[in-house]
Amino acid sequence: MSEDVHTLVGAWALDAVDADERARVERHLDACASCAQEAAELRETVARLADVTVAEPPARLRENVLAQVRRTRQEAPAARPGEAPAPGPVADLRRGPHRSRRSPRLRLALGAAALAVAAAFAGVFATWAVMQQPAGEGERIAAVLEAADAEVSYQEAEGGGRVTVITSEALDQGVVVVADLAAPGPDRSYQVWLVEEAGQVSAGVMDPGDSSATMLVEGLGDTLLVGVTNEPAGGSAEPTLPMVADVALPA
Amino acid sequence: MFDKGAEAHRQDQPRLSVVAGAGPDTAEALLHRTALGEDDAFAALYDLMSGRVYGLCLRIVRDPAQAEEVAQEVLVEVWRTATRFDEHRGSAAAWITTIAHRRAVDRVRSAQAAGDRERRAAAESAEPEYDSVAETAAGRLEHRQVRRCLKTLTELQRQAVTLAYYGGHTYRQVASLLDAAVPTVKSRIRDGLIKLRDCLEVSR
Structure with a gap:
């Protein structure tokens, strides 16, 4: 059986299988790392076959596509079962076989969160986390956004702007998006705090003068609130009250 | 940007670096920026x-109007799902090509499902298709490598792979077109792709 499925990997890479076979192959790939490697290579190979079919599309296609894109919201980074064709082994392999179906309401919320993250990225383009690990951080942020249990909380900040927190209890991680706060003032920095029953710890200090940033927070533990304060450049050991924002996390 | 705050200043400070990735205009970089909602990046990716x-849609669907429709669906899907692309799992070109192929094949197969007679007609017209593909390939210098590598396959391997890919047929349909046993076609397809992979030096 397994051998049978494995032989199908070639036909699968060519989309020359039916839906049942496709599902069987993809389950097999989920369980077998070396098979997944071969499958990825064959997909890459197959894509080269399209080198010979390149053709100039009609000029109006560009206008039409860009116009449709302007009114199309992007998905949160998660597969929607039963809908769009999965992009090869690529997206499927990283998720386990237990892909949970999200409620439409949550999906909507995540879409909004992803947009907020995108907005923050666009303005800032590097994150605290990326500074530490240039290679994997974007993915880990994406992993929080696509977590099956991701929840979104936000608050309009005092003086303008918004602080959005996306948390995954299962991952014990969160993404904090600080967007468009009022300028902190000369030689001042915004600082982010994780507040729990016992007190608070600093999660990070934004660069002096910055009013937008995105960060990954690991080890949320029993955090009740994510707070943002305005501090002297470089941050403080204790938060200076009042908070600019205090986003309550889901219980 | 963030750093760790006063407490962490005692430790080694990480250096600021721009988001990882190759040059600014690679498909990967453009797709990554597309995932962040940047219209400009998507327009460049389109180009x-x-x-x-x-x-590819035109090759599989054959009808230019339908090919245009499918291509539009594909490109909008690239925008919509760019957030799911993971460059550690494959190239952007392969990811996008995979979506295009899948969509085009879906279009052809649902048309086929509409009528058995229609399907048989489509299947019968598929074999000469390989020749025209080969001709197109032969005419383009930049595609020499793919053409050369296709030539390293056995006749059956090459026919099976190209009928499946450019014709949009399942391996069972390919078997019936080539009048060969289904398991044989299945394994020839895999063997052929492996040979192609090694010839094209695809590695990840």
Whole structure:
């Protein structure tokens, strides 16, 4: 059986299988790392076959596509079962076989969160986390956004702007998006705090003068609130009250 | 940007670096920026990849109006799902090409499902298709490598792979077109792709 499925990997890479076979192959790939490697290579190979079919599309296609894109919201980074064709082994392999179906309401919320993250990225383009690990951080942020249990909380900040927190209890991680706060003032920095029953710890200090940033927070533990304060450049050991924002996390 | 705050200043400070990735205009970089909602990046990605998407759709669907429709669906899907692309799992070109192929094949198969007679007609018209593909390939210098590598396959391997890919047929349909046993075709397809992979030096 397994051998049978494995032989199908070639036909699968060519989309020359039916839906049942496709599902069987993809389950097999989920369980077998070396098979997944071969499958990825064959997909890459197959894509080269399209080198010979390149053709100039009609000029109006560009206008039409860009116009449709302007009114199309992007998905949160998660597969929607039963809908769009999965992009090869690529997206499927990283998720386990237990892909949970999200409620439409949550999906909507995540879409909004992803947009907020995108907005923050666009303005800032590097994150605290990326500074530490240039290679994997974007993915880990994406992993929080696509977590099956991701929840979104936000608050309009005092003086303008918004602080959005996306948390995954299962991952014990969160993404904090600080967007468009009022300028902190000369030689001042915004600082982010994780507040729990016992007190608070600093999660990070934004660069002096910055009013937008995105960060990954690991080890949320029993955090009740994510707070943002305005501090002297470089941050403080204790938060200076009042908070600019205090986003309550889901219980 | 963030750093760790006063407490962490005692430790080694990480250096600021821009988001990882290759040059600013690679398909990967553009797709990554597309995932962040940047219209400009998507427009540049369109310019880079639309010929590939449209050409493949046209090859499989054959009808230019339908190919245009499918290509539009594909490109909008690239925008919509760019957030799911993971460059550690494959190239952007392969990801986009895979979506295009899947969509084009879906279009052809649902048309086939509409009528058995229609399907048989489509299947019968598929074999000469390989020749025209080979001709197109032969005419383009930049595609020499793919053409050369296709030639390293056995006749059955090459026919099976190209009928499946450019014809949009399942391996069972390919078997019936080539009048060969289904398990044989299945394994020839895999063997053929492995040979192609080694010849094209695809590695990840």
